[in-house]
Amino acid sequence: MTSDLLFVYGTLMRGFDHPMAKLLSVNADFLGEAHCRGRLYLVKHYPGLLASDDPADIVHGELFRLRAREAMLREFDMYEACGDGFPPPTEYVREMLKVTHADGSASEAWTYLYNWPVTNLPRIASGRFLGH
Numbered sequence: 001m002t003s004d005l006l007f008v009y010g011t012l013m014r015g016f017d018h019p020m021a022k023l024l025s026v027n028a029d030f031l032g033e034a035h036c037r038g039r040l041y042l043v044k045h046y047p048g049l050l051a052s053d054d055p056a057d058i059v060h061g062e063l064f065r066l067r068a069r070e071a072m073l074r075e076f077d078m079y080e081a082c083g084d085g086f087p088p089p090t091e092y093v094r095e096m097l098k099v100t101h102a103d104g105s106a107s108e109a110w111t112y113l114y115n116w117p118v119t120n121l122p123r124i125a126s127g128r129f130l131g132h
Contacts, residue, residue, distance in 0.1 A: 004069040005109035006076070007034060007099045009061030010047040010129045020079050027072050028064035034099045034109075035060045040124040041114065043091075047129045048114025048121070051097065059127040063099060063109060073110065080112045091116055 006028065012021050014030065038059040039050045049059055066072045073094070077083040082090040092112040099109045124132045 002069075003096060003108050003110055004066045005031070005099075005107055006064045006066055006072075007036060007061050007097060007109040007111040008064065009040065009049055009059050009111070011045075012076075013062050013130065015130070020076070023075060024064060024072075027068060028066045031063040031065055031101070033060065033102050034063040035127070036097050036099045036111070038097075038113075038127075039118075040127050040129065041118045041121040042124055042132065043114065043121060047124060047132075048092070048116075048118065049111065050114055050118060051095075057127070061099075061111075061129075063101065063107070076112070082112070082115075089115055 011018050012024050035058050037057055038052050039057050040059045041048045077094060080092040082092045082094060093115045094110055095113050096108050097111045098106055100106050
């Protein structure tokens with residue numbers, strides 16, 4: 001399954017003064033706030049998302065529709081240092097994830113899941129990177 005939707009929960013969100021956030025903002029349409037099941041951890045100055053089956057584990061973020069899906073996903077794969085050309089295990093992996101829109105509807109979207117151990121990382125219990 002493929003999608004032109006991208007769920008972001010960290011430094012790619014609107015409001016971050018980061019070149020990749022700016023790249024996203026000019027090459028995608030902001031669809032609104034969304035959330036997914038998962039746990040959020042503070043890795044360094046950026047977060048990492050782990051998928052979860054527990055309905056109480058919620059991570060909040062934003063949903064975008066990519067205008068040039070393949071080109072943009074390649075750019076974000078390079079930024080997240082995952083995919084072809086990066087030796088495993090990479091810090092992040094791009095996977096499809098069910099996300100819930102603010103109106104309660106659901107979609108499948110690409111996101112970047114954290115792929116390294118979180119044993120010593122602080123959890124962001126609120127599920128919100130902004131304001132943690």
